[in-house]
Amino acid sequence: MDHEKGITNARARYFDPESVSFFRSSANRRKRQTYWAGFLSGVLASKRLEDEEIPSLIAEASHFAEFFNDPDARDLSEDLNHLCFESREDVLEQIQEIINSTMSTVMSEQQIESIDEVNEFLGFCAGIACDGRLHPKEIDAIVTRFNESEVIEQHPIFENLKYSVFRSMQDGKLTEAEINEILEWLVKLTGDGYSDTGISSIGKVIDLPQMIVEANNINFAQSCFVLTGPLRMGPRSYIVSSIEKCGGIFHANISKKTQYLIVAGNASPDWAATHYGRKIEKVLEYRSKGVKISFVSEYAFEEALRSMLKSADQH
Structure with missing residues (x-):
């Protein structure tokens, strides 16, 4: 024991x-x-x-x-x-x-x-x-x-x-x-x-095109999510299980099936050289070819996920 x-x-x-x-x-x-x-x-x-x-x-x-x-x-x-x-x-x-x-x-x-x-x-x-x-x-x-x-x-x-x-x-x-x-x-x-x-380089956040910042613009049902960077919500296993509980699908890497890339709030100006920068680059590449993949702010994702989990628990 x-x-x-x-x-x-x-x-x-x-x-x-x-x-x-x-x-x-x-x-x-x-x-x-x-x-x-x-x-x-x-x-x-x-x-x-x-x-x-x-x-x-x-x-x-x-x-x-x-x-x-x-x-x-x-x-x-x-x-x-x-x-x-x-x-x-x-x-x-x-x-x-x-x-x-x-x-x-x-x-x-x-x-x-x-x-x-x-x-x-x-x-x-x-x-x-x-x-x-x-x-x-x-x-x-x-x-x-x-x-x-x-x-x-x-x-x-x-x-x-x-x-x-x-x-x-x-x-x-x-x-x-x-x-x-x-x-x-x-x-x-x-x-x-x-x-x-007028902004220092250290700590500056990246600016990505058409970033979703409103929780109600995220649809979980049968949507494929990919995560990038250290999210503040907790261990990745918890976030993945929560996505799946809300009806979403988690993939480790970007593909044409991806709908949303969740971007950590503290992503830095040197994102292209980090372990999660290649996912951002891949999305930009797909978007240039007409594939619809959305960047989502960590904060909008958190709000949407918590709302969905609360609704699921009530039922």
Whole structure:
């Protein structure tokens, strides 16, 4: 009996919502840390701190400090806000120290994996594009990244950027049109920078076309649902069983039979590189071919599901 009780307790701990939340938050923390370090590296890519980069740097540092109560990020934001530095070289040194400290923390938790490299490079691209301008030294830095990392060089989401950069560098001369094209690919990867939107990159949510945000626009009967990202409702097994209880059908992957893709509320700007980004890309691909698949916000899905479950329990 003690053995069986031990197994029961272990299962309870495994499915404990707080434990699930802990692991999810750890993954999100790691993603944001690598993205933040990459962003700062992107700012440093030109070997100087440009006037147009400062407002974006303040916004990103403030947001990162808010997420993690990070004293280094807060100090950087305050120093830049109040011009508390002797020279811009001092700021560059401070930024490099933060990069080193952040990546040291990441590596102390576990070995760097390919997804870490991808997220760091996405942050790097965002840091370069944050001021809406592109310096030749920054393009050189992008080339160096592609040459130094097999993961980045071979990752499909960077293919267009890589092609644009290397084609532009072939003749050793960069035209304004080539620079603008490279900048466009950077923006497509990471979204418009703070200089254009007034919103920091860290924590920004994705903007998908025709997202269902009203619960009454969701029909469960014989509809096929696919989930993407860490939903806050609880373990995926609970959500799947609830969908089925309401008359819906759950599939693990996108197909032509899919009616709804439920998108987690905390989906990030680097969704294309995450484990759930490929589902979003697949839906966009199907939609371009005329297949009717709807994106559904997590909050609308929650409301619709709870309403259906309440109705089912009453009967």
